[in-house]
Amino acid sequence: MSKLEDIVSLCKRRGFIFQGSEIYGGMAGTWDFGPLGVALKKKIMDAWWKYWVEDRDDMYGVDASIIMNPRTWVASGHVATFADPLVECKNCHGRFRADKIADGITESVTTTEFHNLHIKCPTCGKEDWGDVRKFNMMFATRVGAVLPDDTGEIADKSIAYLRPETAQGIFTNFKNIVDTIYPSLPFGIAQQGKAFRNEISPRDFILRDRECSQMEIEYFVHPSDWETQFNKLLKENHYFLENIMGLPASHLHDYEVPANDRAHYSKRTVDFMFDYPNSTEELMGLAYRTDFDLQNIAKESGKSMEYRDKNTGESFVPHVIEPSIGVERLFLAVLSSAYTEDEIDGSARTVLRLPENLAPYRFCVSPLLKNKPELVAKAREVYQKLRTKYGNVTWDDSGNIGKRYRKQDEIGTPKCIVIDFDTLEDNTVTIRDRDTAKQIRIQISEL
Numbered sequence: 001m002s003k004l005e006d007i008v009s010l011c012k013r014r015g016f017i018f019q020g021s022e023i024y025g026g027m028a029g030t031w032d033f034g035p036l037g038v039a040l041k042k043k044i045m046d047a048w049w050k051y052w053v054e055d056r057d058d059m060y061g062v063d064a065s066i067i068m069n070p071r072t073w074v075a076s077g078h079v080a081t082f083a084d085p086l087v088e089c090k091n092c093h094g095r096f097r098a099d100k101i102a103d104g105i106t107e108s109v110t111t112t113e114f115h116n117l118h119i120k121c122p123t124c125g126k127e128d129w130g131d132v133r134k135f136n137m138m139f140a141t142r143v144g145a146v147l148p149d150d151t152g153e154i155a156d157k158s159i160a161y162l163r164p165e166t167a168q169g170i171f172t173n174f175k176n177i178v179d180t181i182y183p184s185l186p187f188g189i190a191q192q193g194k195a196f197r198n199e200i201s202p203r204d205f206i207l208r209d210r211e212c213s214q215m216e217i218e219y220f221v222h223p224s225d226w227e228t229q230f231n232k233l234l235k236e237n238h239y240f241l242e243n244i245m246g247l248p249a250s251h252l253h254d255y256e257v258p259a260n261d262r263a264h265y266s267k268r269t270v271d272f273m274f275d276y277p278n279s280t281e282e283l284m285g286l287a288y289r290t291d292f293d294l295q296n297i298a299k300e301s302g303k304s305m306e307y308r309d310k311n312t313g314e315s316f317v318p319h320v321i322e323p324s325i326g327v328e329r330l331f332l333a334v335l336s337s338a339y340t341e342d343e344i345d346g347s348a349r350t351v352l353r354l355p356e357n358l359a360p361y362r363f364c365v366s367p368l369l370k371n372k373p374e375l376v377a378k379a380r381e382v383y384q385k386l387r388t389k390y391g392n393v394t395w396d397d398s399g400n401i402g403k404r405y406r407k408q409d410e411i412g413t414p415k416c417i418v419i420d421f422d423t424l425e426d427n428t429v430t431i432r433d434r435d436t437a438k439q440i441r442i443q444i445s446e447l
């Protein structure tokens with residue numbers, strides 16, 4: 001088994017991630033987070049919010065609707081260009097992304113170019129392709145009580161989309177925030193939430209799913225100040241990923257996106273690439289987007305997006321730098337950095353060396369024996385005390401102590417505390433460290 005398969009297996013066995021709608025045979029590109037997974041995911045998202053919003057004076061949060069006025073996606077360009085090249089095998093009717101079927105094919109591949117490559121269908125082995133067509137990846141839905149008319153058609157004006165990114169919920173609130181908070185430049189608006197992409201072929205576990213969570217910031221700057229602020233955000237993102245998320249710096253690579261691969265309006269984009277167990281993939285992006293989005297909104301809405309500087313009196317449309325990260329991609333990066341197989345006293349074990357601030361449980365509390373009421377009562381007392389103080393504490397009195405330790409190692413609990421007969425005498429407990437497996441005795445009051 002590859003390391004990724006080991007991680008997928010651990011995720012299922014210990015209740016981190018399940019296949020979406022598994023009981024009905026699943027739903028491609030969807031995943032459900034179980035008790036341990038939702039705890040880790042929430043800690044990742046809360047740590048991001050604390051670092052980027054709560055601990056700073058220049059960031060403001062929003063939580064916009066998932067369903068937005070469809071004009072949003074006209075202005076942003078998603079209706080026209082958020083599309084992948086789709087090709088269908090006429091023999092087995094399998095549908096594929098033309099640019100992912102073999103190496104060296106670009107997203108703009110034409111039907112003739114594709115046919116000239118003489119690629120065989122990955123499913124049936126035949127070479128019998130239809131045209132390469134553009135497939136828009138937005139999920140369309142109907143809003144309101146819509147019924148077909150006499151001809152059986154449903155009016156197009158009822159069509160809305162599930163948002164394909166959280167960023168537009170930020171841009172469309174730019175004016176609201178300027179008019180209510182009066183922030184000074186530079187300042188940022190942050191949002192976390194679900195985004196939806198109808199991927200032609202979802203794959204790679206949670207790396208390419210149809211429903212994901214994003215954490216995005218639009219950082220508004222004076223046009224003359226963009227380079228300074230870009231470099232600052234670059235450093236701060238590295239600090240967050242390495243020091244708060246615990247990702248090894250050696251697995252992170254800045255990729256300067258070359259001019260011909262960047263959006264036409266962007267003067268600089270850096271993709272943060274991460275060495276996942278099977279491949280190196282984009283973890284997050286940092287993009288200078290100029291005033292592209294605000295100008296498009298001004299055009300589509302007819303409202304001015306100008307910002308007036310309180311000190312200089314200058315009026316202008318701010319430029320923006322966008323750090324954007326997918327929660328699932330970060331989740332898998334954190335998990336694969338933490339996943340370790342080692343040996344303790346000659347026996348193999350699996351351990352998640354999660355940073356203490358991200359571990360689903362910070363402590364596990366156990367009585368040495370579960371059939372001794374006095375040990376159980378004392379252990380309950382310690383458990384309650386720690387839970388009041390730290391919140392995320394778990395109780396385990398199953399099996400023997402060795403088995404409990406293995407289980408807690410696998411779910412990344414940093415410390416296990418055992419209450420034994422000595423505890424009743426002198427108020428000391430055994431505390432065992434996940435990473436070293438070393439045990440020491442300390443006073444309960446020191447916990």
Ligand SMILES: [Zn+2]
Binds near residue numbers: 121122
């Ligand atoms: Zn086929």
